[in-house]
Amino acid sequence: MQTVKIYTTGSCPYCIQAKQLLKERGVTELNEIRVDMLPGERQKMTSITGRRTVPQIFIGSTHVGGCDDLMALDERGGLEPLLSGRT
Numbered sequence: 001m002q003t004v005k006i007y008t009t010g011s012c013p014y015c016i017q018a019k020q021l022l023k024e025r026g027v028t029e030l031n032e033i034r035v036d037m038l039p040g041e042r043q044k045m046t047s048i049t050g051r052r053t054v055p056q057i058f059i060g061s062t063h064v065g066g067c068d069d070l071m072a073l074d075e076r077g078g079l080e081p082l083l084s085g086r087t
Helices: 013-024 039-049 067-075 079-084
Strands: 004-008 031-034 056-059 062-065
Touching (some): 013 067, 031 039, 039 056, 056 067, 062 067
Parallel strands (some): 004 031
């Protein structure tokens, strides 16, 4: 299973939804970075992704995007292969 890194905040419903989908797809460990608790991480996230909104999700070295992007990837059948490293 690929490493999953997700930038989140504690009160973001999209973050919760994204984490739930990842859990349903077998992800047991997330490298969760709370940008509301670590303000410098939001700036780092923004410089990497060009986006200020959370969640921002990385699977391995691939930037998936936000919750809607993750859900669309799953609907296309691309999430599980990416998680397993078969892409």
